[in-house]
Amino acid sequence: MITKQHTHVLSRVHLFLAFFSIALGGTFGLLQGLVRAGAITLPSWLSYYQILTAHGLLLALISTTYFIFAFLLAGNGATLGDLSKTEYTLAKWGTIVLTAGVILAATMILKGDASVLYTFYLPLQASPWFYVGLALFVIGTWLFAAGLIHQYFAWRKAHPGQKTPLFAFLGTVTLLLWIIASLGVAATVLFQMIPLSFGWVQGVNVELSRTLFWYFGHPLVYFWLLPTYMAWYTVMPRLIGGKLFSDTLARFAFLLFLVFSFPVGIHHQLTEPGIQDGWKFFQVILTFMVVIPSLMTAFNVFASLESVPRTAGQRRSLFGWIGALPWGDVRFLAMIIAMLFFIPGGIGGLVNASYQMNAMVHNTLFVVGHFHITVGTPVMLTFFAISYWLIPHLTGRTFTPLANRLGILQTVIWSLGMLIMSWTQHALGLMGAPRRTAYTVYQNHPQAQVWFDTPWANYTLMAIGGALLFTGIVLMLVIVIYLGFFAPRSEKATFPLAEARDDGPQPAFLENWKLWLTITAVLILIAYTVPIFDILAHNAPLARGMRTW
Amino acid sequence: MHLHRYEKIWLSFGITSLIVFLAVLAFTAFAEGHTPPGGILTVSPESVDQVPPFNAPGVYDRGDYVDVYIVGQIFSYNPNRIELPLGKPVHFYVTTKDVVHSFTIIDTTVNMMLIPGYVNSATYTFEKPGSYLVLCNEYCGAGHQLMQMEVEVKG
Numbered sequence: 226m227i228t229k230q231h232t233h234v235l236s237r238v239h240l241f242l243a244f245f246s247i248a249l250g251g252t253f254g255l256l257q258g259l260v261r262a263g264a265i266t267l268p269s270w271l272s273y274y275q276i277l278t279a280h281g282l283l284l285a286l287i288s289t290t291y292f293i294f295a296f297l298l299a300g301n302g303a304t305l306g307d308l309s310k311t312e313y314t315l316a317k318w319g320t321i322v323l324t325a326g327v328i329l330a331a332t333m334i335l336k337g338d339a340s341v342l343y344t345f346y347l348p349l350q351a352s353p354w355f356y357v358g359l360a361l362f363v364i365g366t367w368l369f370a371a372g373l374i375h376q377y378f379a380w381r382k383a384h385p386g387q388k389t390p391l392f393a394f395l396g397t398v399t400l401l402l403w404i405i406a407s408l409g410v411a412a413t414v415l416f417q418m419i420p421l422s423f424g425w426v427q428g429v430n431v432e433l434s435r436t437l438f439w440y441f442g443h444p445l446v447y448f449w450l451l452p453t454y455m456a457w458y459t460v461m462p463r464l465i466g467g468k469l470f471s472d473t474l475a476r477f478a479f480l481l482f483l484v485f486s487f488p489v490g491i492h493h494q495l496t497e498p499g500i501q502d503g504w505k506f507f508q509v510i511l512t513f514m515v516v517i518p519s520l521m522t523a524f525n526v527f528a529s530l531e532s533v534p535r536t537a538g539q540r541r542s543l544f545g546w547i548g549a550l551p552w553g554d555v556r557f558l559a560m561i562i563a564m565l566f567f568i569p570g571g572i573g574g575l576v577n578a579s580y581q582m583n584a585m586v587h588n589t590l591f592v593v594g595h596f597h598i599t600v601g602t603p604v605m606l607t608f609f610a611i612s613y614w615l616i617p618h619l620t621g622r623t624f625t626p627l628a629n630r631l632g633i634l635q636t637v638i639w640s641l642g643m644l645i646m647s648w649t650q651h652a653l654g655l656m657g658a659p660r661r662t663a664y665t666v667y668q669n670h671p672q673a674q675v676w677f678d679t680p681w682a683n684y685t686l687m688a689i690g691g692a693l694l695f696t697g698i699v700l701m702l703v704i705v706i707y708l709g710f711f712a713p714r715s716e717k718a719t720f721p722l723a724e725a726r727d728d729g730p731q732p733a734f735l736e737n738w739k740l741w742l743t744i745t746a747v748l749i750l751i752a753y754t755v756p757i758f759d760i761l762a763h764n765a766p767l768a769r770g771m772r773t774w
Numbered sequence: 775m776h777l778h779r780y781e782k783i784w785l786s787f788g789i790t791s792l793i794v795f796l797a798v799l800a801f802t803a804f805a806e807g808h809t810p811p812g813g814i815l816t817v818s819p820e821s822v823d824q825v826p827p828f829n830a831p832g833v834y835d836r837g838d839y840v841d842v843y844i845v846g847q848i849f850s851y852n853p854n855r856i857e858l859p860l861g862k863p864v865h866f867y868v869t870t871k872d873v874v875h876s877f878t879i880i881d882t883t884v885n886m887m888l889i890p891g892y893v894n895s896a897t898y899t900f901e902k903p904g905s906y907l908v909l910c911n912e913y914c915g916a917g918h919q920l921m922q923m924e925v926e927v928k929g
């Protein structure tokens with residue numbers, strides 16, 4: 226029999242690995258900021274691009290995946306009940322395989338045999354074992370996801386005619402999105418990178434590989450965002466003592482995110498040859514369709530915030546609900562600040578995706594600023610907010626006032642560090658400063674000098690923001706260790722799930738998975754068939770793999 | 775499915791702005807010709823040095839406009855310094871002999887990827903004289919931060 230204890234242990238393993246990755250990745254981030262500012266030089270055995278590869282992979286891919294899996298596993302347990310034996314075996318083996326992949330890939334990075342950055346664009350050619358590690362990682366995630374998806378459908382079968390629990394529904398959309406997305410990266414890793422690096426083929430089609438990569442790379446950001454929204458929908462209303470405004474709209478928004486997150490990857494390739502303008506523009510239009518579920522999410526979340534219980538006085542004023550919110554509770558505070566960061570984050574995203582404006586910012590530090598105030602803050606800060614109650618829930622301890630105070634301090638430091646660092650990165654990017662570039666003054670060219678000298682945005686300021694962020698990570702680790710090992714024991718800590726306001730019966734099409742998966746597949750085919758056919762038809766000469774570091 | 779009245783207003787407002795926004799993008803793109811860089815010409819990375827026009831990279835003044843051919847390779851451009859005229863459209867054609875690079879002229883809208891196997895292109899008219907830094911902003915290897923060239927624009 227698989228009990229709650231089993232899933233709690235597995236969830237804890239994922240959380241531990243997530244925070245371990247954050248600690249390591251954050252350290253590298255600190256070093257990057259200092260190197261670019263010219264404040265330090267790395268020892269000869271460590272290269273800038275080696276740590277940058279590790280930073281990107283650890284923070285964007287590995288820590289997020291571990292955290293999301295911990296959250297979904299625990300939440301499914303709280304809403305659907307215990308895993309079956311098969312489901313548990315899938316989740317356990319998924320964890321083992323994906324961790325083996327991470328260790329293999331990390332070893333290659335550490336040895337200096339895979340300084341290819343977290344996008345590993347061909348024809349840069351890393352050690353074949355790096356790609357094998359990536360493949361194992363992806364396969365491990367599929368096994369894990371299969372376990373949880375099976376749990377959801379088994380529950381549905383056992384409860385005919387019932388609405389499935391909201392958390393599990395949203396989690397299932399998230400996992401399906403991940404599986405469909407990772408098919409793209411799996412294809413280029415298995416059929417291009419592994420054969421090339423083992424020497425089985427002499428050359429590869431680079432543009433094809435990039436297109437497959439970005440078919441994965443864009444929905445990847447939704448794989449981070451959807452669990453974040455899940456916390457906003459399913460947990461936050463409970464923390465404020467209110468109700469979710471609309472369960473139905475939450476489900477509908479997630480399904481729209483699912484269908485619109487795939488046919489858009491080419492917006493990352495706007496400055497590349499090999500793809501016609503018309504198709505670039507078409508995918509840009511589809512990109513902006515996510516505005517619709519995003520607006521729905523914003524409405525639903527803010528309407529839920531308004532349901533906070535109020536005093537008579539607060540009820541009389543239009544904005545009285547703001548004062549009624551539990552600002553002193555970090556589990557809420559970290560989440561709402563995360564949401565506020567998403568406003569400039571979303572606007573920056575509109576700039577990036579704007580077809581011709583993209584050339585102004587592509588591969589500049591603007592992009593780096595953008596993902597630090599999207600995945601680095603709305604997502605990370607929400608994950609921290611989740612940790613404040615998830616860790617006590619999993620370890621049978623209490624969330625104490627001490628942890629709350631430290632958490633508030635953590636939130637303040639993180640927000641300040643991120644404001645400074647990402648502001649600087651956005652501004653430097655608009656001045657032309659490149660991303661992914663070690664310290665250089667470009668032979669003292671005056672246009673590069675500006676990046677060091679502008680008083681309100683320069684590399685030193687970026688490093689200062691980075692140092693603050695690093696302090697925030699250290700503090701977060703202290704809180705995590707305290708909550709995991711030292712806080713007083715109690716069995717009371719629960720998974721705080723919100724109820725939804727009654728918004729009528731749920732329309733049947735929302736749980737018609739065949740319908741939604743078909744729409745997803747059709748949109749993918751419409752958006753990608755011609756561009757991929759074109760790339761194959763151009764028959765561009767193949768490129769040899771190269772190790773240039 | 776029931777939509778709250780405020781939500782209907784909110785979504786209609788949002789979707790209308792979205793349509794206006796996309797219409798503006800489409801207009802400047804297709805009516806005013808502000809399209810991103812691109813191209814579908816192909817060239818073998820290994821024979822870049824042998825095939826025209828990349829066997830003789832550099833600046834070619836065609837009267838009303840200028841053609842520029844640049845080859846990128848780790849960790850430099852060929853040529854690494856060019857002079858260009860003020861106020862004349864310049865068509866840049868770029869490719870790479872090895873891995874992916876970029877051709878990015880600071881303080882202009884020229885910013886494009888060099889993809890092995892393809893020729894990429896973009897057009898720009900310089901309005902200000904001076905020395906422009908060109909750099910590679912796509913990671914290409916250990917010396918990526920050294921990859922640069924210079925454009926001198928003379929009036």
Ligand code: HEM
Nearest residue numbers: 251254255257258281284285342601660661662691694695
């Ligand atoms: C201590 C906190 C952090 C610091 C100081 C930091 C600093 C930096 C810096 C300076 C860069 C730019 C490097 C360059 O382009 O040359 C960078 C890149 C990046 N950061 Fe962070 N960062 C931090 C946290 C995070 C977090 C929490 C995430 C995501 C969850 C993240 C994701 C990334 C990614 C994906 C890149 C791009 C890597 C690449 O271009 O290959 N960072 N970071």
Ligand SMILES: [Cu+2]
Nearest residue numbers: 442443492493
């Ligand atoms: Cu994207």
Ligand SMILES: [Cu+2]
Nearest residue numbers: 910912914918
């Ligand atoms: Cu480069």
